[in-house]
Amino acid sequence: MTYDIHTHAYHPKIAHKVIAQLEDHYGIPPVGDGRIEDLLAKAEAGGIDRVVVHSAATSPAQVIPANNWAIGLERDHPRVRAFGTLHPDYPDIEPELARLEAAGISGIKLHADFQGFRLDDRRLWPIFEMLSGRFAVMLHVGDVVPPEKNNSCPKKVAAIHRDFPDLTIIAAHMGGYQHWKWALEHLIGQDVYIDTSSTLEFIDDATLKAIYHRHPRERILFGSDYPLFDPGVERVRLRERLGLTDADMELALTAAGELLARYGRGG
Known part of the structure; x- marks a missing residue:
């Protein structure tokens, strides 16, 4: 089973607004x-x-609606696995995690830059404790802002992992x-997963190859970041940029299945 580990889809009432915001940002x-x-x-x-x-x-008020959307996608579309989300100011995190578990949700997405907190905010530490062993966590990492001013840089992720x-x-x-040189310094080679989205x-060829060859292959997951990029185009581009063998490409496309099977439901 092949997977794109990193995509987005929006309620039809707001999709056009989100698309415009993404292009603007x-x-x-x-x-x-x-x-x-689509x-x-x-x-x-x-x-x-x-x-x-x-x-x-x-915002905290968006946690329930966003997770309802994720649960509905899982329920209504057999080809979809959806991650839920949390916010550090949401007051009832444990009951919400139990609700997501009961619905078969495999993971949680946190996007510190869009959600308005830093990944080194200690309010997150009790949340990470609750998530450990129960959910995979997809963290947005990086931006054009330098690491010391950015909400989500590789060094912060490495501290969470420690x-x-x-x-x-x-x-x-x-x-x-845009933080790939710091990813090489702080994250690459550790037993965290990364995705290609x-x-x-x-990224330049030398840095891309350095990341790929220094990181455990089974922890490199194919991702497109649709709607910004097309999954099929990104699949071809990944293979061509790195000169991947059939076996290498198969691993990048399928490794997410084993990961998701540990939490919620895989397949």
């Missing part, structure tokens, strides 16, 4: 309209069997969007 014209139907069509055309869909609550060795971390964007368009 990143300066990248999205390749899709953000609807789940994502699944593009994934199928690219030979991807399953997609993992992420959302992030930008303090919570049983927490399954996926550091998005090859360990840090929103990387191939921007």
Whole structure:
């Protein structure tokens, strides 16, 4: 079973607004309209069997609606695995985690930059303790802002990993969007997962190859970051940029299945 570990899909009432916000923030014209139907069509055309869909609550009040959306995607679309989300100011985290577990949700997405906190905010430490051994955690990492001023840099993720060795971390964007030299310094080679999303368009060949060859292959997961990029196009680009063998490519596309099977439901 092949997976795209990093995608997004939005409620049809707000998809067009989110697409406009993404283009304004990143300066990248999205390749899709953000609807789940468009994502699944593009994934199928690219030979991807399953997609993992992420959302992030930008306020405590959005936690329940965002997680309802994730639960509904899991329920209504057999090819979708959805991660829930949390916010450090949400007051009832443990009951919400129990609700997500009961629905078969495998993971939690945190996007510190969009959600308005720092990954070294100690309010997160009790949350990471609750998540350890129960959910995989997808962390957005990096931005054009230098690490010391950025909410989510590789060094902060490495500190979380040190303090919570049983927490399954996926550091998005090859360990840090535009922070790849710091990812090499702080994250690459450790037993955290990384994904390939929103990387191939921007990273130079030498850095890309250094990350790939220094990190455990079974912890490098294919991700596209749809609707910013097309899963099929990114699949071809990954293979060509790194000169991957069939076996290497198969591992990047399938390793997420084993990870998801540990939490919630895989397959």
